[in-house]
Amino acid sequence: MTRDDFQKKLEAITKDADDIYTSPDFQCDQTGGFPTSLCVCWEKGKAWLAPNDFMITDLPDGQAKDILDACAEYGIRNCEDAEDFNNLLRGLGEDAFQTAYLPSEDEDEGMVM
Template sequence: MTIDEFEKRIKAITADTDFSDIHTSPDFQCDQTGGFPTSLCACFEKGKAWLELNENLLMDRDEMELDYYRQLCADFGIRDCADAGQFNTLLQNLGEDAYNSAYIPEEDESLEMGGM
């Protein structure tokens, strides 16, 4: 997928979604983005997740270099992600730093069922 296609798909996912409904992880480094600080974003309501570069670090980079990293995010694509479990699985697939930096603690189902 090209960078333009990727960005259009993200805009379509987020178009009628409140900013507060997009979960953006703390940034982490992973092989997928060549070690460039990245966040995993998810719209659980629409069941989709994608990678975004840490925009705060982009100011001193030229456009050609940035497009290289943006393409790595586009290569990851838009993934299915409807809950914290799927989000954490995506993080695990991205590597140890991703998971350790950004996992979402899941509820212990045995506690919800009265400790059975």
């Protein structure tokens, strides 16, 4: 997916969305190890990668473009619940999963004290 296509689809997903979750930063091969988050719009069941906004502004334009292109290449994925979210993280690597894992509702219920 081109970056322009990605941005247009992302704008359509996030327009009027109230429930967008952004994970903590993690490193993954998709973005060359650059700190990245997995974002999800729970209302529409869509997830995407986003680079760390603060750090990307410090990069030279060419390097920032490469990272933004890598996020666009990852695309927009279906993500309906914590299980889908965690499966996407697993696909991005161990650091992504360990850093941004979401407990499922079943796990939350089992942790009652």
